[in-house]
Structures are given as C-alpha cells and as structure tokens.
Amino acid sequence: MKTIQDYDFKGKKALIRVDFNVPLNDQMEVTDETRINAAIPTIKKILNDGGSCILMSHLGRPKNGPEDKFSLRHIVPNLGKKLGVPIKFANDCIGQSAIEGSRSLKGGEVLLLENVRFYKEETAGDEDFAQKLANLGDIYVNDAFGTAHRAHASTTVAAKFFDEKCCGNVMQAELENAKKVLSNAEEPFTAIMGGAKISDKIMIIEQLLDKVDHLIIGGGMSYTFFKAMGGQIGNSLVEEDKLGLAKELISKAKEKGVDLQLPKDSIVADDFNNNANTQTADNYAIPEGFMGLDIGPESREVFAKIIENSKTILWNGPMGVFEMSNFAQGTNTIAKAVVKATENGGFSLIGGGDSASAVNNLGYGEKVSYVSTGGGALLEYMEGKTLPGVAALEE
Numbered sequence: 001m002k003t004i005q006d007y008d009f010k011g012k013k014a015l016i017r018v019d020f021n022v023p024l025n026d027q028m029e030v031t032d033e034t035r036i037n038a039a040i041p042t043i044k045k046i047l048n049d050g051g052s053c054i055l056m057s058h059l060g061r062p063k064n065g066p067e068d069k070f071s072l073r074h075i076v077p078n079l080g081k082k083l084g085v086p087i088k089f090a091n092d093c094i095g096q097s098a099i100e101g102s103r104s105l106k107g108g109e110v111l112l113l114e115n116v117r118f119y120k121e122e123t124a125g126d127e128d129f130a131q132k133l134a135n136l137g138d139i140y141v142n143d144a145f146g147t148a149h150r151a152h153a154s155t156t157v158a159a160k161f162f163d164e165k166c167c168g169n170v171m172q173a174e175l176e177n178a179k180k181v182l183s184n185a186e187e188p189f190t191a192i193m194g195g196a197k198i199s200d201k202i203m204i205i206e207q208l209l210d211k212v213d214h215l216i217i218g219g220g221m222s223y224t225f226f227k228a229m230g231g232q233i234g235n236s237l238v239e240e241d242k243l244g245l246a247k248e249l250i251s252k253a254k255e256k257g258v259d260l261q262l263p264k265d266s267i268v269a270d271d272f273n274n275n276a277n278t279q280t281a282d283n284y285a286i287p288e289g290f291m292g293l294d295i296g297p298e299s300r301e302v303f304a305k306i307i308e309n310s311k312t313i314l315w316n317g318p319m320g321v322f323e324m325s326n327f328a329q330g331t332n333t334i335a336k337a338v339v340k341a342t343e344n345g346g347f348s349l350i351g352g353g354d355s356a357s358a359v360n361n362l363g364y365g366e367k368v369s370y371v372s373t374g375g376g377a378l379l380e381y382m383e384g385k386t387l388p389g390v391a392a393l394e395e
Helices: 034-049 072-083 096-103 120-124 127-134 157-161 169-183 198-208 222-228 240-255 297-308 329-343 353-361 375-382 388-394
Strands: 013-017 052-056 087-090 110-113 139-142 165-167 189-193 214-217 259-261 265-269 278-282 291-295 312-316 347-350
Touching: 013 034, 034 052, 034 072, 034 169, 072 087, 072 110, 087 096, 096 110, 120 127, 127 157, 139 157, 139 388, 157 388, 165 169, 165 388, 169 347, 169 375, 169 388, 189 198, 189 297, 198 240, 198 312, 198 375, 214 297, 222 240, 222 291, 240 259, 259 297, 265 297, 291 297, 291 329, 297 329, 312 329, 312 353, 312 375, 329 347, 329 353, 347 353, 353 375
Parallel strands: 013 052, 013 139, 052 110, 087 110, 139 165, 189 214, 189 312, 214 259, 312 347
Antiparallel strands: 265 278, 265 291
C-alpha cells in the first residue's frame, strides 16, 4: 500500500477521506478535536507540496437527507484555525457547489465538502455516487481509519476510480501500531477489555487468548461472567443469552494458560444516576435492587499492579459508567496504570471509542504510546478481518 510520502502533490488536487465525525454541543461547537488534530499532518503535507485538498467526511447519522445539526460547516472554524488557511466550504458533496469549488481550487487551498451521509448512496456504497465524488480530485487519499471497516462510497468504492491512491498519516500509524501489538508484542502482554457487552468483544477476546499473558475484563460485561459462575448480581447488566459463552471463555483462558482477571468487587448503586445511594459489594453477592456501575477498590488495586508490570498493553472499553463522576474511579485508575507502564518503557495502545475519550479527557493522551481514532475498525482489524477501506488502497 502506498502512503502520502510516496507522492509529490504539487499541482494535484487530493480528494481526502478524513474522519471528522466529532462530537458537537447544543451551540454546535466541537467538544473533542482529537480526530481533527489527527488529520492535520496529512493535509499539511499535501499543502506544503503545493497541492490542494478536497476533504470529505461524514458527521453523525442523518436519517433523511440534510440536517443542520449534522452539517460539516460547524467544523470550519476549528479546521481553519488549525491549518492557518481559510477553508472553502461546499454546501453539497457532489452537486454544483462541489464541482465549481473543486475546479477553482488552487495549490495550497482547502475545500471541505458537505456531509457525505446526506446521501443514502454513501452508506449503500453506490458506484455512481462514488464516481461523482472521484471526479472532484486527481489522487485519492484515505486517512479515515475509523471508517475503514465500512464499504461505503467515500471510504472504499471511490478508490477504484483512481490510478493514484494512498493512505494518509492516520491510516498508516493506525495499521503500524495495531501490527505492533498483534505481531511483535513484548511480554508480559496485557489486554484490558471493558464496556457493556461481551457480544461486542467476543471475536477480539478469542483472538487475544492466543496472544496475551493477562486478560483483564471490567465494565458491564463482567457481570455476565459472574452470573455464569453462579453469582448474585442484583440489577446489574447481564446478557442472559451469553452465559454459556462466558463459561466457555473462562475454560479457554485456563486451557491456554492465560491469566483471566475479573473484578472481585464493584461500586454498586440503587439507581442509574450519579447521586444514587452507593456501596461496595463483592461481585458474587451484589444486593437485590443494586447494580454494579464501576469496579471496586480491591479490583482497582489488583488490575493496576498487573498493568504497571506489563510491557505491552491493549485497552478497549471503560471499567464503569465513567461519564458519571461517582463511577469514574475505576477507569481513571486503569488510565493512570497504563501511563505508568508506558513511562516504564512499555508500549500502550488505546483502542478508540470510550477508552480514547477517557484517556484524552484525563489529559493522558500524550502519555501513552498511541490512541487509536477507530474503535470498531481497530477491533475488526485485530479480529483478523479484512477492512474494505484498507483493501481498496492495496488493489
């Protein structure tokens, strides 16, 4: 696969698929610039070469065509500030404003297209729609690793209409860091899996059982394991149809000599809100009417010790409902332990999504080895699946 370093963009219009699917508040201001920041080096390299950039992205999940709250025009101020150049905005991604905007673009200039998902043809991977996007540029660059697992028009299909295509810096770094964990992990290798459901993580857990020394499981999914082992879990989250699977994973870990760590205790609450009554409970005996919303003090201590002594760490998913301050301590403790392991010379990969938000919000983004921008894409890549967006660049 070629990278942007393999090309001189002088005089060329680069059609770049970026990932500007960023959170906005009620005032339509960007609240987390991680994905915008990630795309800047790729854009700057092309501009510095004397090329121009046509940026396409999705934002949110618009259902019925254009909606202002999903318009990429809200990103323009942030992007202009970071690039230090005025951003031209086309209020469509394939119509007249896009065509004219692209034609008049000069070297060193940037055109941002409107949300590609305002057309249902985008997610359908429609060829005609992809061709219209492709007509806007001379060379195709995919830097949206976070959507590389989707065979959409802008992420995959458009690439087939170009002789010259390559990946941007984000895509390249994501793949290199994932390979480092999958193929060259220094031991001890610890994977930390959190989040609500086993069903979301089953494939990656199965893959990791052949690679890791320690597998730490926290978050909502841990209660399915405790129920499978005969524990009383009160009102905690449980996937009833995955109890057999949980038992199976425990057996597999034992067979493969993997140290599977489940949280011994939880901070439990009598309601799903930050001001609920709370107590600490053993995970085999959570009282009726209470639900586990974070890992407890004993679990935090055990998990942190294992992580701090690890040489490779993969973390995907929070340890509790970290958005509520009273149930964020478990996730914070894990983040601090990952930072400490990194400072001790370990390699840490934070697997996108909520884990990335937690690490960045705590100000630890610069203190770990790599924070992935792609939750689902990273998981699928690590599960051994072919990502359509990557395959399209290799053809």
